[in-house]
Amino acid sequence: MATSPIPSRPQGARGPAVAFEGVGKAYGTTIAIDTICATISPGTFVAIVGSSGSGKSTLLKTVNRLIEPDSGRVRIDGQDVAGREPHRLRRSIGYVFQNIGLFPHMTVAQNIGIGSRLATGQTLASDRVGDLLDLVDLPRDFAARLPEQLSGGQQQRVGVARALAGEPGLMLMDEPFGALDPVTREALGEQYRALHERLGLTTIMVTHDMAEALLFADRVWVMAGGRIVAEAEPAELIAGGCGAEAEALVAVPRLQAERITAMRSGG
Numbered sequence: 001m002a003t004s005p006i007p008s009r010p011q012g013a014r015g016p017a018v019a020f021e022g023v024g025k026a027y028g029t030t031i032a033i034d035t036i037c038a039t040i041s042p043g044t045f046v047a048i049v050g051s052s053g054s055g056k057s058t059l060l061k062t063v064n065r066l067i068e069p070d071s072g073r074v075r076i077d078g079q080d081v082a083g084r085e086p087h088r089l090r091r092s093i094g095y096v097f098q099n100i101g102l103f104p105h106m107t108v109a110q111n112i113g114i115g116s117r118l119a120t121g122q123t124l125a126s127d128r129v130g131d132l133l134d135l136v137d138l139p140r141d142f143a144a145r146l147p148e149q150l151s152g153g154q155q156q157r158v159g160v161a162r163a164l165a166g167e168p169g170l171m172l173m174d175e176p177f178g179a180l181d182p183v184t185r186e187a188l189g190e191q192y193r194a195l196h197e198r199l200g201l202t203t204i205m206v207t208h209d210m211a212e213a214l215l216f217a218d219r220v221w222v223m224a225g226g227r228i229v230a231e232a233e234p235a236e237l238i239a240g241g242c243g244a245e246a247e248a249l250v251a252v253p254r255l256q257a258e259r260i261t262a263m264r265s266g267g
């Protein structure tokens, strides 16, 4: 994504610390997350991986109170999110999810400015919309388009711009690029990682793609059965010794890379 200045986040700013303190959530007899204790340092990019149903989305959504835990607490920079008014809390946190759900009857500019309009009743200034479009590498004249006039990848870029419009320090991403083709997905992942650096964000991203987690995150949390069963830097995970669940997930991209290398060398 582009290198234009984003005027509002101060130089050298860092996203907040996030702490999960014994966070649990059950649905009837299904334990979605089981007494999770984990911390994220300011400015860190954490990827959460794990098989379907392991609790990744549930854990993510406790941060912006889309899901209220049954036990424990989530703190952002030491402050318990349970003490924050949910709408205000959510406005201070960027949230991007699969099939971002742009409002079909609103222009790109209106979609990007929806948070501001709901919060203050004011339309986002067109310069600010332009800066946000620059940031996610979309032409400024896309501001007047309707979502149906954009590709899936372009819509997800608008979703990222919308999430950044409130100048969050913390971004929550739930399979943000999951519905995209592999080339677009790779490009967006790489560009988002650069944005994370540049804006000094803290990012928590749920992904099914271990390669994406290994390539873009500072730390990877592996979930199974509602627990974090491994927590390591990508290089540590690749080196092995982080447990069976982590090993099984790392084996997929490793095997693919080995096969491709063998094909290239005619083996």
Ligand SMILES: Nc1ncnc2c1ncn2[C@@H]1O[C@H](COP(=O)(O)OP(=O)(O)OP(=O)(O)O)[C@@H](O)[C@H]1O
Binding pocket: 027, 030, 031, 032, 033, 050, 051, 052, 053, 054, 055, 056, 057, 058, 059
């Ligand atoms: N609203 C709900 N009602 C009942 N059970 C739920 C609800 N939401 C989640 N669950 C259950 O909680 C567990 C964790 O779900 P969650 O969506 O967090 O998993 P996930 O790891 O994000 O899965 P996926 O990768 O498939 O999106 C699953 O067993 C799921 O069926």
